[in-house]
Amino acid sequence: MMRFLGRRLALMPLALVIVNFLGFSYAHAAQQLHAAQNPFGSAVEAPPSILRLYGHYVRALMQGNWGTMPTVAAEPIGALLLQTGLVSLGLLLIVFVLSTLLGLVIGVAGVRNQPPRLAPWLTPFTALGLATPVSTWAPLLLPSCSYS
Numbered sequence: 821m822m823r824f825l826g827r828r829l830a831l832m833p834l835a836l837v838i839v840n841f842l843g844f845s846y847a848h849a850a851q852q853l854h855a856a857q858n859p860f861g862s863a864v865e866a867p868p869s870i871l872r873l874y875g876h877y878v879r880a881l882m883q884g885n886w887g888t889m890p891t892v893a894a895e896p897i898g899a900l901l902l903q904t905g906l907v908s909l910g911l912l913l914i915v916f917v918l919s920t921l922l923g924l925v926i927g928v929a930g931v932r933n934q935p936p937r938l939a940p941w942l943t944p945f946t947a948l949g950l951a952t953p954v955s956t957w958a959p960l961l962l963p964s965c966s967y968s
Contacts (some may be wrong), residue, residue, distance in 0.1 A: 841874060844870075845870055845874075852867050884898065926942075926945070926946075930945075
């Protein structure tokens with residue numbers, strides 16, 4: 821079993837590199853297709869090798885240059901990831917605390933009877949909660965949280 825887990829863990833970095841390369845290739849192909857359909861574009865040039873472009877991309881990533889967002893402000897991606905990551909961690913902390921408190925209250929209320937047995941409402945209520953996809957109730961939490 822440990823050999824199986826070790827093999828799986830050893831293959832994960834390779835799989836991540838392959839998936840990253842496929843995503844990069846797809847984005848580059850879409851960019852080339854968009855440029856070819858532009859009637860105001862320059863003369864048709866031979867596109868550079870995808871492997872050379874990917875090498876430049878990986879070198880820039882290793883140096884900490886993650887590029888800029890393609891917007892008017894051209895914000896650096898690293899700073900944007902840090903900002904949104906901190907907001908996401910704040911939301912995660914809020915949801916974790918709320919779900920822990922709510923779970924404790926429901927759990928105590930569900931088993932708190934004089935004869936020790938489960939409350940009749942607990943089983944269908946928890947089955948409904950487990951069957952409901954996160955995408956159904958997660959947007960309800962967003963208006964209560966403010967973004968900075």
